[in-house]
Amino acid sequence: MTSLRGAAYVVGVYEHPGRELPDRSVAQIHAEVARGALADAGLTTGDVDGYFCAGDAPGGPIAMADYLGIAARHCDSTDYGGSAYVALVSHAAQAIAAGKCSVALITMGGRPRSGRRRPPAQDNPAYPFEETYGHSNPASYALAAQRHMFEFGTTSEQLAEVKVAASTHAQHNPDALLRKVVTVEEVVGSRLIADPLHLLDCCVITDGGGAAVVVSPEVALRLGRRGAKLLGAGEAVKHTGRSPIDLTYTGAVWSGPRAFEEAGVTPADVDYASIYDSFTITVVMSLEDLGFCEKGQGGRFVLEGALQAPHGRLPYNTDGGSLCNNHPGNRGGMTRLIEAVRQLRGEAHPAVQVPGVDIALVHGTGGWVGTRMGSATLILGQEDA
Amino acid sequence: MTLDDTPLPTPEVGFDVDTEPYWRGAGEGRLVLPRCDECGTYVWIPRPYCPLDLSPTRWVEVSGRGSVYSHSTVHRGERLYAKRAPFVLAYVELDEGPRIMTNIVGCPPDAVTIGMPVRVVFDAVEETMGIAIPRFTPA
Numbered sequence: 001m002t003s004l005r006g007a008a009y010v011v012g013v014y015e016h017p018g019r020e021l022p023d024r025s026v027a028q029i030h031a032e033v034a035r036g037a038l039a040d041a042g043l044t045t046g047d048v049d050g051y052f053c054a055g056d057a058p059g060g061p062i063a064m065a066d067y068l069g070i071a072a073r074h075c076d077s078t079d080y081g082g083s084a085y086v087a088l089v090s091h092a093a094q095a096i097a098a099g100k101c102s103v104a105l106i107t108m109g110g111r112p113r114s115g116r117r118r119p120p121a122q123d124n125p126a127y128p129f130e131e132t133y134g135h136s137n138p139a140s141y142a143l144a145a146q147r148h149m150f151e152f153g154t155t156s157e158q159l160a161e162v163k164v165a166a167s168t169h170a171q172h173n174p175d176a177l178l179r180k181v182v183t184v185e186e187v188v189g190s191r192l193i194a195d196p197l198h199l200l201d202c203c204v205i206t207d208g209g210g211a212a213v214v215v216s217p218e219v220a221l222r223l224g225r226r227g228a229k230l231l232g233a234g235e236a237v238k239h240t241g242r243s244p245i246d247l248t249y250t251g252a253v254w255s256g257p258r259a260f261e262e263a264g265v266t267p268a269d270v271d272y273a274s275i276y277d278s279f280t281i282t283v284v285m286s287l288e289d290l291g292f293c294e295k296g297q298g299g300r301f302v303l304e305g306a307l308q309a310p311h312g313r314l315p316y317n318t319d320g321g322s323l324c325n326n327h328p329g330n331r332g333g334m335t336r337l338i339e340a341v342r343q344l345r346g347e348a349h350p351a352v353q354v355p356g357v358d359i360a361l362v363h364g365t366g367g368w369v370g371t372r373m374g375s376a377t378l379i380l381g382q383e384d385a
Numbered sequence: 386m387t388l389d390d391t392p393l394p395t396p397e398v399g400f401d402v403d404t405e406p407y408w409r410g411a412g413e414g415r416l417v418l419p420r421c422d423e424c425g426t427y428v429w430i431p432r433p434y435c436p437l438d439l440s441p442t443r444w445v446e447v448s449g450r451g452s453v454y455s456h457s458t459v460h461r462g463e464r465l466y467a468k469r470a471p472f473v474l475a476y477v478e479l480d481e482g483p484r485i486m487t488n489i490v491g492c493p494p495d496a497v498t499i500g501m502p503v504r505v506v507f508d509a510v511e512e513t514m515g516i517a518i519p520r521f522t523p524a
């Protein structure tokens with residue numbers, strides 16, 4: 001097996017409709033999204049033989065396989081932070097291709113809005129060298145944004161366009177946390193959280209979750225539901241172990257080309273992109289690193305509604321993304337995957353459904369662009385792609 | 386922007402056997418970094434084996450001078466800094482090469498610029514004798 005192209009299909013997805021869930025356990029959210037994704041696929045837990053989860057799964061994969069009643073003969077709990085679920089699709093495809101399972105369930109859920117936010121891991125050897133100085137999620141991405149502005153002339157107004165596009169999409173999503181369309185002026189006029197990032201440059205904090213079902217081509221064939229075909233996948237870890245940190249790029253410089261090469265397509269072939277948008281700068285840097293524009297041109301790329309569905313140059317995050325819709329567990333990869341599958345099925349909201357999506361990209365960023373991070377990229381296509 | 390000249394937090398740093406010399410060195414007014422015996426690289430984050438070749442490292446004193454690589458004035462601090470914002474989080478590129486996360490102190494936040502020369506200062510940790518936190522100030 002040298003390629004994952006066509007090795008697996010995403011045949012079921014489910015996004016939890018809740019955004020504030022004070023009366024549910026995190027495990028219960030995992031059960032609800034598992035139920036939803038399996039129903040979407042036309043499968044039951046009895047059909048599942050592979051279980052995939054990440055750091056949000058209470059008790060880890062053994063405990064959750066027990067809780068969900070899954071007779072797993074293959075498990076994977078690779079934790080790339082918010083990008084984990086994007087990578088887990090390709091890990092599921094690898095396991096399916098190797099005959100280790102044929103129906104893989106991926107679940108995620110979290111309650112950072114109504115419950116407690118998870119603090120950074122204190123056993124990370126880097127912890128005292130960052131926590132001591134006030135490193136936080138917004139501050140980490142702000143350091144990258146500041147350097148991006150310095151090197152490439154990127155402006156706050158350009159970053160704001162990323163949020164404007166997301167809000168334009170979110171107005172059509174009844175489940176979205178923030179449905180109000182905002183302007184560039186409102187974004188740059190919102191209070192500074194970590195200079196140069198304003199409140200409206202930051203994603204929302206929500207409870208909720210999502211799940212996906214990934215199956216072999218044989219299983220996909222006998223299901224009635226249209227699936228998204230996996231065409232290519234890439235992943236990468238970017239860290240500072242081998243050179244001083246360079247804040248101008250993300251791990252997408254590696255995960256993107258790996259995915260495109262496997263899929264046999266180029267950025268110009270992508271009809272719709274789901275890009276994990278923890279902050280507006282995350283999207284601008286991802287667009288550059290994935291090859292949608294030259295390095296440093298991301299701020300110019302997003303101007304003039306380029307990201308807006310249905311007719312922008314590269315419609316993105318048509319559910320409103322993490323900037324407006326949903327950011328369950330402070331991990332945005334799963335919900336990005338789900339919207340890409342909706343777009344390929346033609347099941348996005350009619351106002352934002354991109355006509356004739358043949359190729360969709362899903363990209364996740366996990367961890368911190370300001371320290372160390374995981375990146376995962378998927379290229380998905382129609383069944384005949 | 387008004388200068389909040391109340392001190393930044395000086396928490397009890399959770400060092401371990403790998404990193405104690407860094408914080409003890411700071412307590413003695415010296416910035417020390419591990420340097421690889423084999424390839425001579427200054428290693429950041431401090432660790433006993435060089436991430437380039439897994440050869441042992443040895444603690445050496447560095448100049449404590451550098452320049453700002455990037456910075457952010459953080460207006461909403463979290464955890465230790467929940468009540469101490471705004472403050473400046475920064476990466477300083479040391480003259481010896483590493484880019485290290487730190488705070489810029491001793492000047493108004495909006496005076497901090499990329500490329501600005503800085504030098505190390507040490508904020509003593511009251512709770513732990515002989516430990517200090519390296520921060521940087523305009524040189």
Ligand SMILES: [Zn+2]
Binds near residue numbers: 421423424425435
């Ligand atoms: Zn070495």
